[in-house]
Amino acid sequence: MNSPTRTPQTLVVLGVVFAGLALNFLLGSPNPSAPPRIPLVDTNFLDTSTVRRSYADLARAKEDLSDFDCYVCHEKGKAPTLRFDTNQNLIIPKEHADVVMGHGSHGRNNNCFNCHNETNLEFLQSRDGRQLKFSDSPQLCGSCHGPTYRDWEAGVHGRITGYWKRDLGEFQRKQCVNCHNPHSPRFPGRPPAPGPHPLHWNGTEAGESPAHPHS
Amino acid sequence: MNTSDPQPTMDRRSFLRTSAVLTTGLAALAASLKPLLEIKDLPTMEQFLQKYYKELTPAEMAKVLNRIADEVEKEYGLRPHVRDLKPMDGVEYVYCLNLTRCIGCRKCVHACVAENNQSRNPEIQYIRVLRLPHGSLDIEKAEHNYHPESVPEKGFFYMPVQCQQCKNPPCVKVCPVHATWQEKDGITVIDYDWCIGCRYCEAACPYWARRFNFTKPGIPKERLNPEMSYLGNRPRRQGVMEKCHFCIQRTRAGRYPACLEVCPAGARKFGNILDPNSEVSYILKNKRVFIQLKEEMGTSPRFFYYFDV
Numbered sequence: 001m002n003s004p005t006r007t008p009q010t011l012v013v014l015g016v017v018f019a020g021l022a023l024n025f026l027l028g029s030p031n032p033s034a035p036p037r038i039p040l041v042d043t044n045f046l047d048t049s050t051v052r053r054s055y056a057d058l059a060r061a062k063e064d065l066s067d068f069d070c071y072v073c074h075e076k077g078k079a080p081t082l083r084f085d086t087n088q089n090l091i092i093p094k095e096h097a098d099v100v101m102g103h104g105s106h107g108r109n110n111n112c113f114n115c116h117n118e119t120n121l122e123f124l125q126s127r128d129g130r131q132l133k134f135s136d137s138p139q140l141c142g143s144c145h146g147p148t149y150r151d152w153e154a155g156v157h158g159r160i161t162g163y164w165k166r167d168l169g170e171f172q173r174k175q176c177v178n179c180h181n182p183h184s185p186r187f188p189g190r191p192p193a194p195g196p197h198p199l200h201w202n203g204t205e206a207g208e209s210p211a212h213p214h215s
Numbered sequence: 216m217n218t219s220d221p222q223p224t225m226d227r228r229s230f231l232r233t234s235a236v237l238t239t240g241l242a243a244l245a246a247s248l249k250p251l252l253e254i255k256d257l258p259t260m261e262q263f264l265q266k267y268y269k270e271l272t273p274a275e276m277a278k279v280l281n282r283i284a285d286e287v288e289k290e291y292g293l294r295p296h297v298r299d300l301k302p303m304d305g306v307e308y309v310y311c312l313n314l315t316r317c318i319g320c321r322k323c324v325h326a327c328v329a330e331n332n333q334s335r336n337p338e339i340q341y342i343r344v345l346r347l348p349h350g351s352l353d354i355e356k357a358e359h360n361y362h363p364e365s366v367p368e369k370g371f372f373y374m375p376v377q378c379q380q381c382k383n384p385p386c387v388k389v390c391p392v393h394a395t396w397q398e399k400d401g402i403t404v405i406d407y408d409w410c411i412g413c414r415y416c417e418a419a420c421p422y423w424a425r426r427f428n429f430t431k432p433g434i435p436k437e438r439l440n441p442e443m444s445y446l447g448n449r450p451r452r453q454g455v456m457e458k459c460h461f462c463i464q465r466t467r468a469g470r471y472p473a474c475l476e477v478c479p480a481g482a483r484k485f486g487n488i489l490d491p492n493s494e495v496s497y498i499l500k501n502k503r504v505f506i507q508l509k510e511e512m513g514t515s516p517r518f519f520y521y522f523d524v
Contacts, residue, residue: 008229011236018243025249038336040435041325048326048476155494156501159481161471164493165303168469179481187480189365193321196359197338 038197045193048161050178055134057178067098068134070121079118082111102184115140115182141176152176258408258452259286267393268406268446276445279408283449287441290450291434295441297449300467302400308461308517309401309488309495312375314506315523316482319344319366319373323474323483327377330462330473331448332440334432341426341459342377342474352506377474378403378424378459379508379516386416386425395456401517402461404446412454421509422516425458461485488517495519 058065066072073095074080083091090110092099103109117125124132126143142149151157158179163169179187261282265271271279280297287295324342333339345357349370357374367373384403387395394409395416417425431453443449444464451457462472466485475483486493498521499505506520 008232008236011233011240015236015239015243018240020243022243022246026246038338040335040438041328045322045325046329046477051479151497151501154497156484156497157481159475159478160494161476163469164466164471164486165469174481179479187318189367190318190320190479191364192319192362192366193325195321195362196340196343198360 039194041194050159050174051188051190052178052181054137054175054177056137056175059135068122074121077119080112080121082113099183100181102186103182109144137182138176141180141182262408265408267409280445283443283445287439287443287450291436291439293436293439293441295439295443295449297443297445298464299445300447300463302398302402303467305489306487307399307401307489308380308466309486309499310380310461310518311484311495311498312518312520313482313484313523314372314374314520316480317373317375317478318480318482319346319361319368319371320479322477322479323375326473326477327459327462329438330440330465331459332432332434332443332450333426333457334428334430334434334451335438336433337430339426339428339432339457341424341457342375343423344373344375346371346373354508374520375474376422376424376508377518378420378461379422379514379518380459380461382515382517383513385419385421385512385514389415389419391415400467402463402466403458404460404463405456405458406446407449407451407455407457410455412456414456416456421512421514425456428453428455428457 055065055068085091089107090101090112092101101107101110113125114127115124117123117131120131122134124134124137124140126132126140128143130139130143132140138149138152142152148157152173155173158176159174160171161174162171164171176182176185181188259282265279266275276299280299284295284297287293287297321344324340324344327333327341328335328339331341333341343359345354345359346361346368347354347357349372354374354376361368361371380401380403382397382401384397387397387403390396391413392409392411394411395403395405397403412427414425414427417427428451432451434450439450440448442464444467447460447463462470462474466472472483472485475485484494484498486495488495488499490496499519502521502523504522507516507518508520510516
């Protein structure tokens with residue numbers, strides 16, 4: 001400050017430095033932290049509905065129940081005859097092409113009348129001889145799968161949704177046929193939802209083992 | 216202007232030169248500070264001066280909840296319903312997960328993200344689904360990057376891992392500011408307004424359950440869940456920790472957690488272990504083989520894995 005010529009010189013130098021910095025920040029790194037694009041998950045994976053809809057669901061929603069109108073085609077009081085091929089496999093008529101049997105290993109429970117009532121097709125029949133409405137199918141399953149049925153009643157097999165605290169709200173218990181097709185009850189496979197995105201594993205890059213996130 | 220001044224302290228040329236240099240200098244300085252503008256998530260003064268959670272009176276809490284609702288509304292354009300739900304008397308939560316049922320579909324992961332307003336970009340997820348070969352339980356060898364066309368795959372089983380809500384939580388012990396603690400219903404919570412982001416808890420957790428917000432969370436407006444709670448799913452700030460809290464905004468209102476509701480296989484069970492008629496009490500009474508992950512560490516998880524026969 002003492003010399004009259006020094007001040008402007010210092011200012012010029014400072015000005016150049018600042019201008020350089022400014023250029024650097026304005027042009028050099030426009031947006032240093034632009035995050036990678038991670039696509040949003042398909043909302044199908046957020047759907048809480050079960051893999052199948054039961055007769056009870058369709059009836060409640062007042063939807064098409066024509067599949068359950070047995071006597072449109074069948075004759076009342078006349079039990080359909082089961083036909084078998086030479087290997088003792090049940091032949092399914094083409095009218096029932098949607099009924100694909102595969103209940104138990106080696107089709108141990110493929111006989112229609114293990115479950116359907118022979119003389120009144122509009123009812124199910126449990127192993128202990130009870131006639132049941134289609135909407136009461138869990139009791140049918142329970143007549144052969146006792147332990148699973150007990151778990152189901154306790155809410156432990158299958159799924160109960162809604163309120164765990166029963167005095168605060170309602171709960172819904174899913175039926176066996178919401179998850180198992182009665183004719184081929186093995187739980188169907190499904191495509192998995194996307195896994196963790198490779199670009200964002202807890203802030204680090206791809207390829208890290210889940211077991212050693214801190215190493 | 217200095218022409219009219221009878222006694223100029225500076226001649227015209229040097230004044231112009233100095234002011235030109237000064238202006239460029241100031242402009243340059245301003246421009247060089249631009250990166251500061253990109254820090255979008257600074258706490259507000261109110262938030263900064265807020266009292267410790269446990270010391271807030273109901274009236275003060277009401278103000279805080281209102282402040283949070285304002286902030287969310289400003290940012291996301293919709294007014295959330297923010298509550299501070301307290302633990303219920305006579306309730307202690309337990310989670311049971313049936314490894315025989317789980318098919319590894321990861322729906323729970325994404326239902327959790329949606330319910331709990333986790334960041335989509337960068338990605339933050341509370342649940343990690345591990346795939347293990349049948350007959351093995353060595354989770355150090357587990358794989359989470361599996362991408363088959365269909366699950367379950369032959370020869371494997373799946374183990375979703377999230378916060379185990381330990382009775383003896385190591386994460387709580389290491390927090391230097393008591394921003395995380397265990398509530399009487401067993402849920403270990405985090406006060407996002409108190410957390411300083413030191414990440415000690417993340418390092419202390421043997422289950423890799425805690426997540427850190429390296430940046431401001433990216434949540435698309437149309438996917439924001441407006442049903443929020445203070446210790447639960449309200450949007451987080453940059454620089455704080457978060458983790459599974461058993462969907463506190465749902466479970467303390469009596470509902471099942473989101474991961475359970477979406478599970479197609481019915482593998483997930485949740486409830487009050489102090490109620491002998493709950494699903495979880497039934498499981499602990501009637502099922503045989505339980506696994507508490509890393510129980511040898513003395514953490515005593517409230518999360519039980521089991522195999523069904």
